[in-house]
Amino acid sequence: MDIAGRRARADPQGHFGADHALDAASSRALLAEAARLHARAFPSRKPRQDQSLPVSPLRSRPARLHRCDLCPAGGGDRPCCPDAPLPFRPDRGDASLAGAEADDPAEGRAADEGVGAGNLGPILRFRRHPPLPCRASPPQGGRSARRKVPPDGKVTGAEIAEYCSRRSARLVARGIAACRSPPLWGRCPAGQRGVSACSAEAVGPDPSSKVVFTQWSFPKICPINGQFLLVFSLWTEQKLTSHLLLGIDTGGTxxxxxxFSEAAGVVAKAKALTTRHDLSEGISGAVEAVLEKANVPVSAISLVSLSTTLATNALVEGQGGRAGLVMIGFGPEDLKRDGLQKALGSDPVIFLPGGHNVHGGETPLDMSALDAALPTLAAEVSSFAIAGYFAVRNPDHEKRVRDRIREISHLPVTCSHELSSKLGGPRRALTTLLNARLVSMIDRLVGSCEDFLKARGIDVPMMVVRGDGALISAAEARLRPIETILSGPAASLVGARYLTGLENAVVSDIGGTTTDVAVLDAGRPRLDADGAVVGGFRTMVEAVAMRTYGLGGDSEVKINDRGLKAKIDLGPRRFLPLSLAAALHGDAVLAVLDRQLRATHAGRHDGRLAVRTGLPDHLASGLQPQEQALYDRIGTVPLALADLIVSTPQKATLDRLVARGLVHICALTPSDAMHVLGKQSQWNAEAALLGLKIAARSKDGSGQPIAGSPEMLARLIVDRLTRQSSEVILQACLHEDGAGAIDPAVSLAVDRALKREPGIVRFSLGLDRPLVGLGASAPVYYPAIAGMLATEAAIPAEADVANAVGAVVGQVRATVTVFVTTPEEGIFIVNGAGASERFIDQDEAFGVARRRAATMALETARANGAEEPAATAWEEIDAPEVEGGRRLVEARFVASASGRPRIAHRAG
Incomplete structure (x- = not known):
């Protein structure tokens, strides 16, 4: 009888159709897959001292099967037992597949009686299947015989519930679903420690999450009697699809x-190229790919969370929209502080009389200068930034100016009091200016993501990662995009902690544009109390203490051939790799490179091309005449730089177009070197080879080619990336240790230590904790980098998507500070998180401040998307002793509220 017929006869209830039949080869393949999944579900777990069940051998090796003592055939591919519904191949060895531990016998007994165990899922009903015959017994003296086994061969629901819970969502990645309801278990009637079966229906909040689940016990499974394998065949048809979280990270490349499932981690992952001209294309490509891999419907998604490196990259590369700065109560001399003048550049600034003092008292506001300039400025800028003197104590003037600008210009406006409660007007103005420049960029990102999700039918809450790793709602991110600087790096830290489980580590994330380095202490990222430093500017944004360097896989390769020996340096600018440019634009790139390689004389700009990024034309408004003229010559097909640039002023003009994000420079990068060395293959290796041949023919000061072959030059570039990465990681760690004055790039001692050069004096250095390498290229670079830094490399399997993982495992957090000051004896002023209030009783003022901070923190956390935030509070009172008594100078009441983000709950 064929297998399908035997199956149909053995299971008249029709739970398994003939299309699920497995031949022997498929059975063995599925068992191997089961072994791999089981090993991932239970990494290195040791049995308890009192554990009565044998530990699964699948953690270390594939299961071996015993020979069936009662099998008349003695082997073969056909069933040895007439009642067995699936074929098996008897063999010798340990047949134990048990891996779960019984945590609570009482809970297990409840599960046996049909009661749900813990929070493992709702149970509508159970139904028992007839026990299957067990005719196998383990060989005498084998591992199973030495283990203590329950005399009745019975396994509780709690013992298997943990197994199912930890494994379930991982299986979805391969089109397999698992029910999280504890099954029922019974004794094998043959008296052996064999199999019995049950099935259960579990229904979540969404009707589409209903699963009919059939589980065969395998604490002491018979020789592949097929039932264990049948579970995998069935699961490919019945999907568990509710409450999946979608994490998205939009990087530079x-x-x-x-x-992601909170029960079992990463379910599926996918990548797509970032399309800066239309971010929705890259987002939709990645999301569609991950949904296809997981084979789940969009109704399974209950939350979307987004991390992005776009804001960080924009500041590092000097990009962003043109913004008008309005300063209230400040003068031109204040522009010289905290790098504000440098950040402002050629953007316009208006000074208005007004502002407040430390206690919130005002100087009259005069907006006449604003009214005169606003009609003209509105046509020249894309947004406005407002910074008022002591606006953190009284934001009234900032609000009035904001309302006037919105009334006339209808442009986005950022106020400094919305971003920080810290004193320091010029630096707060700097932070506000940078925020205003980023508004349009982040608005496009969030808008693109929302548009795609809406079109795809994914109507769920959307979150964005802040620079400190916390989550905020997408609406809040649009208003305060500056808080998303270091969003990607912060998400990578959160993801690194989740993926590696390390409490103390140095985390380095290499992307296409930057390398971000930070430190984990006791499982938490160190925060920068003075504010994040990005692009050379110290902001007032609370963020992880991350050092960001312009070094990545797409960094510019700079070859200095003026000395006797050529020197290679990388970064800080990001170029479009030649291999990627050719993959996107085809023969146009190859033709230019081939022509330049065949030329008799090498040109200064050989190997470099320019192409539009594809941003909409309205974002190119306000260009100077020479910028517009050059921009008109650059099209959507890459052109050789040598054909565009004929003078030094034109090169400066091109650099400004690149800084505006309007033009890409296509040139040689480490990614191209990796393609030639065969360590990357996703783009066009031919273009990479041509680019390296062009660069390798350059001659150094002695008249010799800088490299004997393109492969040699590729190795030099990769070696340089390894060395520069080691230097920036070391520099970041020295800064954390308070030795930031040491520059590893110029220190002779550090140079000798990294090179391991012999000498009378031996230099050595290393990190005191593991180095976690993140990024798609981390497995290629970071083992060597860790070796150079004398430490262990920890590179998780999901290193390439750690940012996206961190985006969904974080929490919403909001912190509010309320101040109490004393302008005069017996008077107490409460400022912050609302209007100023005046009191004559200190205790009353303190009580109001405490309640205001806690209330506002909870409200802000809920507004940011927290489901059920919880608040903690502390206070700092500055009251020095004066003339035998204490006098209050300032009291700060701080409340922080945090919680997991709100998810979509569907009726049904």
Whole structure:
């Protein structure tokens, strides 16, 4: 009888159709897959001292099967037992597949009686299947015989519930679903420690999450009697699809997407190229790919969370929209502080009389200068930034100016009091200016993501990662995009902690544009109390203490051939790799490179091309005549730089177009070197080879080619990336240790230590904790980098999507500070998180401040998307002793509220 017929006869209830039949080869393949998944679900777990069940051998090796003592055939591919519904191949060895531990016998007994165990899922009903015959017994003296086994061969629901819970969502990645309801278990009637079966229906909040689940016990499974394998065949048809979280990370080169389950981690992952001209294309490509891999419907998604490196990259590369700065109560001399003048550049600034004092008292506001300039400025800028003197104590003037600008210009406006409660007007103005420049960029990102999700039918809450790793709602991110600087790096830290489980580590994330380095202490990222430093500017944004360097896989390769020996340096600018440019634009790139390689004389700009990024034309408004003229010559097909640039002023003009994000420079990068060395293959290796041949023919000061072959030059570039990465990681760690004055790049001692050069004096250095390498290229670079830094490399399997993982495992957090000051004896002023209030009783003022901070923190956390935030509070009172008594100078009441983000709950 064929297998399908035997199956149909053995299971008249029709739970398994003939299309699920497995031949022997498929059975063995599925068992191997089961072994791999089981090993991932239970990494290195040791049995308890009192554990009565044998530990699964699948953690270390594939299961071996015993020979069936009662098998008349003695082997073969046909069933040895007439009642067995699936074929098996008897063999010798340990047949134990048990891996779960019984945590609570009482809970297990409840599960046996049909009661749900813990929070493992709702149970509508159970139904028992007839026990299957067990005719196998383990060989005498084998591992199973030495283990203590329950005399009745019975396994509780709690013992298997943990197994199912930890494994379930991982299986979805391969089109397999698992029910999280504890099954029922019974004794094998043959008296052996064999199999019995049950099935259960579990229904979540969404009707589409209903699963009919059939589980065969395998604490002491018979020789592949097929029932264990049948579970995998069935699961490919019945999907568990509710409450998956979608994490998205939009980086400079790639957009990553992951599907994540809080029960079992990463379910599926995918990548797509980031499309700066239309970010929705990259987002949709990654999301569609991850949904296809997981084979789940969009109704399974209950939350979307986004991390992005776009704001960080924009500041590092000097990009962003043109913004008008309005300063209230400040003068031109204040522009010289905190790098504000440098950040402002050629953007317009208006000074208005007004502002407040430390206690919130005002100087009259005069907006006449604003009214005169606003009609003209509105046509020249894309947004406005407002910074008022002591606006953190009284924001009234900032609000009035904001309302006037919105009334006349209808442009986005950022106020400094919305971003920080810290004193320091010029630096707060700097932070506000940078925020205003980023508004349009982040608005496009969030808008693109929302548009795609809406079109795809994914109507769920959307979150964005802040620079400190916390989550905020997408609406709040649009208003305060500056808080998303270091969003990607912060998400990578959160993801690194989740993926590696390390409490103390140095985390380095290499992307296409930057390398970000930070430190984990006791499982938490160190925060920068003075504010994040990005692009050379110290902001007032609370963020992880991350050092960001312009060094990545797409960094510019700079060859200095003026000395006797050529020197290679990388970064800080990001170029479009030649291999990627050719993959996007085809023969146009190859033709230019081939022509330049065949030329008799090498040109200064050989190997470099320019192409539009594809941003809409309205974002190119306000260009100077020479900028517009050059921009008109650059099209959507890459052109050789040598054909565009004929003078030094034109090169400066091109650099400004690149800084505006309007033009890409296509040139040689480390990614191209990796393609030639065969360590990357996703783009066009031919273009990379041509680019390296062009660069390798350059001659150094002695008249010799800088490299004997393109492969040699590729190795030099990769070696340089390894060395520069080691230097920036070391520099970041020295800064954390308070030795930031040491520059590893110029220190002779550090140079000798990294090179391991012999000498009378031996230099050595290393890190005191593991180095976690993140990024798609981390497995290629970071083992060597860790070796250079004398430490262990920890590179998780999901290193390439750690940012997207961090985007969905974080929490919403809001912190509010309320101040109490004393302008005069017996008077107490409460400022912050609302209007100023005046009191004559200190205790009353303190009580109001405490309640205001806690209330506002909870409200802000809920507004940011928290489901059920919880608040903690502390206070700092500055009251020095004066003339035998204490006098209050300032009291700060701080409340922080945090919680997991709100998810979509569907009726049904």
């Amino acid at each position: 790639y957009t990553d997407a992951v599907l």
